[in-house]
Amino acid sequence: MFLRNTGKDRRALEKKQVRRMTPQRKTILAVLRQDNAHPSADEIYDLVRKRLPSVSLGTIYRNLELLSGSGEIQKLAIGGTIKRYDWNPKKHYHIRCLRCGRVDDAPIAPLKQLENELYGATIYTIIGHTLEFEGLCPACSKQAEPV
Numbered sequence: 001m002f003l004r005n006t007g008k009d010r011r012a013l014e015k016k017q018v019r020r021m022t023p024q025r026k027t028i029l030a031v032l033r034q035d036n037a038h039p040s041a042d043e044i045y046d047l048v049r050k051r052l053p054s055v056s057l058g059t060i061y062r063n064l065e066l067l068s069g070s071g072e073i074q075k076l077a078i079g080g081t082i083k084r085y086d087w088n089p090k091k092h093y094h095i096r097c098l099r100c101g102r103v104d105d106a107p108i109a110p111l112k113q114l115e116n117e118l119y120g121a122t123i124y125t126i127i128g129h130t131l132e133f134e135g136l137c138p139a140c141s142k143q144a145e146p147v
Contacts, residue, residue: 022063023052024052024055024059024060025063025066025067027051028044028048028063029067029072029073029087031044031048032044032073032085032086032087033087036104037104038076038085038086038094038104039084040082040083040084040085041057041061041085044064044085048060064085068085072089073086073087073089074086074087074088076103078094078096078103079096079132079134086105088105091110091128092106092110093105093106093130093131093133094132094133095135096132096133097135097136098134098135098136098140099136099137099144100137100139100140102140104137111129111131114129115129
């Protein structure tokens with residue numbers, strides 16, 4: 001008998017795999033919590049290598065996928081740029097600098113009412129939404145100001 005592999009089954013397996021907290025996963029989580037800049041996998045790799053010099057880029061990618069798949073961290077696909085990672089898995093919004101690419105948390109609460117309104121107005125099953133703000137970070141704003 002074959003069992004169908006559903007997304008729910010995959011998440012349960014990923015959570016089980018993440019429960020075994022390896023030194024690499026501990027270090028990745030520590031780096032993410034320490035660096036609130038929403039780093040890319042390559043940036044995380046550089047930071048983790050300072051603590052674990054023998055870690056490979058493949059190990060970083062595999063662990064980031066496991067951690068994001070299990071809901072421990074959040075994978076961000078912001079503005080068509082490279083994927084970034086956020087230690088906070090709870091629903092929240094981000095703001096991205098159009099000049100340097102810096103990403104920060106947007107200081108507003110998620111708009112649950114928006115999903116609720118759309119729920120009754122469409123035949124789609126709403127499972128979430130993303131909202132990204134764009135602007136200039138403080139450093140880029142200073143550079144843009146006339147001297």
